[in-house]
Amino acid sequence: MTVSAYLILASVLFTIGATTVLVRRNAIIVFMGIELMLNAANLAFLAFARMWGDPTGQLAAFFVMVVAAAEVVVGLAIIVSLFRTRRTVSVDDENLMRH
Amino acid sequence: MSAMTTLAATDPSLVMSVPEQILFWTVGAIVVLAAFALLFSKRAVVTACAIVLVMVGLCFLYFALQAPFLGVAQLVVYTGAIMMLFVFVLMLVGVDISDSFIETIRGQRPLGVLFGLGLLACLSGAVLKSTMPPVQGIPQDPEMSNPSVLAEILFTNYPFTLEITGCLLIIAALGAVIMTHRVRLTKRVTQGEIAAIRLRDGMRLTPPPAPGNYARHNAADIPAVDAAGQVIEDSVPTVLRMRGQVHRLKGVAQDLLPDEVPPARRPDAVPPSGDIPAVSETPQQLAAEAEAQGRKPETGEGEVKP
Numbered sequence: 490m491t492v493s494a495y496l497i498l499a500s501v502l503f504t505i506g507a508t509t510v511l512v513r514r515n516a517i518i519v520f521m522g523i524e525l526m527l528n529a530a531n532l533a534f535l536a537f538a539r540m541w542g543d544p545t546g547q548l549a550a551f552f553v554m555v556v557a558a559a560e561v562v563v564g565l566a567i568i569v570s571l572f573r574t575r576r577t578v579s580v581d582d583e584n585l586m587r588h
Numbered sequence: 589m590s591a592m593t594t595l596a597a598t599d600p601s602l603v604m605s606v607p608e609q610i611l612f613w614t615v616g617a618i619v620v621l622a623a624f625a626l627l628f629s630k631r632a633v634v635t636a637c638a639i640v641l642v643m644v645g646l647c648f649l650y651f652a653l654q655a656p657f658l659g660v661a662q663l664v665v666y667t668g669a670i671m672m673l674f675v676f677v678l679m680l681v682g683v684d685i686s687d688s689f690i691e692t693i694r695g696q697r698p699l700g701v702l703f704g705l706g707l708l709a710c711l712s713g714a715v716l717k718s719t720m721p722p723v724q725g726i727p728q729d730p731e732m733s734n735p736s737v738l739a740e741i742l743f744t745n746y747p748f749t750l751e752i753t754g755c756l757l758i759i760a761a762l763g764a765v766i767m768t769h770r771v772r773l774t775k776r777v778t779q780g781e782i783a784a785i786r787l788r789d790g791m792r793l794t795p796p797p798a799p800g801n802y803a804r805h806n807a808a809d810i811p812a813v814d815a816a817g818q819v820i821e822d823s824v825p826t827v828l829r830m831r832g833q834v835h836r837l838k839g840v841a842q843d844l845l846p847d848e849v850p851p852a853r854r855p856d857a858v859p860p861s862g863d864i865p866a867v868s869e870t871p872q873q874l875a876a877e878a879e880a881q882g883r884k885p886e887t888g889e890g891e892v893k894p
Contacts, residue, residue: 492723493715494604495653498616500711502623502642508704509626512697517632517678521639524670525623528646531662535653542724544737547655548746551738554658554665555753559760561670565677566764572681573770581692 495536503529516568516578520561527557608652619645636674643667654726657735797823809835 502525509522531550538546572578604612618641625638643666650659729737742750786793797820799808811834812823824834 491604491720492653493720494612494616495649496715497712498612498619498649500708500715501620503711504704504708505620505623505626507707508700511700511703512627514692515632517674517681518626518635521635521674522626524639524666525626525642528643528662528666531658532646532649532653535650535655535658538655539653539726540720540723542727544726544734545741545745547658547726547734548738548741550655550658551661551742552749552753554661556756558665558670559756561673562760562764563767565673566767569677569680570767578681 492536492540496533499529499532499536501529502526502532514579514581516571516580519580520564520568523564524557524561527553611648611652615645615648619649632678633675636671636678639674640667640671643671654728655734657738792822799823799825809833811835 506522506525506529509525510519513519513522531553534546534550534553538544538550568578575582622638622641622645625635629635629638643662647659647662647667650656650662726734732740783793785791797812799810799812808825809828810824812820814820821829821834828834
């Protein structure tokens, strides 16, 4: 058992997040999938930081966290304004750009 | 917290210690199972709760990976702020909104699952095939705690990144405010104008009377009774009236019905009918009431006064 077990866990979580983005239709659930992918990346960062004995990897995870917070704010604002105009959060129905 | 960091610190070698393995397998199983709710749960609220569980589990793993600061930040930022924001938006959008499982693009779901499996194979293959260096572990300095170490690196090597991140946060907050801002399409109607309209059209000027029945029943579906024992229909919210969910007085406060009051409790000065309008329940009562009022319409007031 090495630290690479954490990397395997991170790749499993990243896969679940990516599959969620591909499969689900609810925009909020898709967004949660993106969050899960970011978390998986953070887990990999921390595992590598421990492996190399360098806290800079933890700093990278910190920046990922900050950017994730900003991204969530903007993304949820987009979802709310889309819901206001279209009364739906399904990503299939969002075809405003096409018409 | 300190126990967990020392637990990880005692094992800087290649192999995880047994307690850490137990922690890893327990929390890892919980996290993966909870993450599957993203794929299989129909309701978005259930998914949000499962993701909160994932975030808390990851917080434990961060502690095991000798990153206590990131563990606390994970707990505060992800479970405390981000997931609560998700739940707020779910409430705005409608909690009972559920995902449709109708395929709009044919064969997209199987393809997505196939892509996921392929991604998993690629990622784990890369991890398992690559040669990892011996695990060194984060150097533990008794003088410097983990946040201090991170702060030193952050403010010595990456101050510009920090400033850009601050700009990003401000822009994101502004963007959210602008995007959720609704442009008013109609003129704003002030309170004074509403009052003027009510005066002009002869509508009710005061707020409607509160529901309830002399505080004996605290539900909003019971109409209030005025001093004369008359049911005030306006006291019940319009929605309940439209749905026909208004409770009758008979069901909740039997003794308040003027007709049900025993004769001994009635003031003798008051004639048995007419002046205290009965609560109209049946057509017969309505007819009797109308008849009584029709017989002496103008004498009602005069008789009570003395």
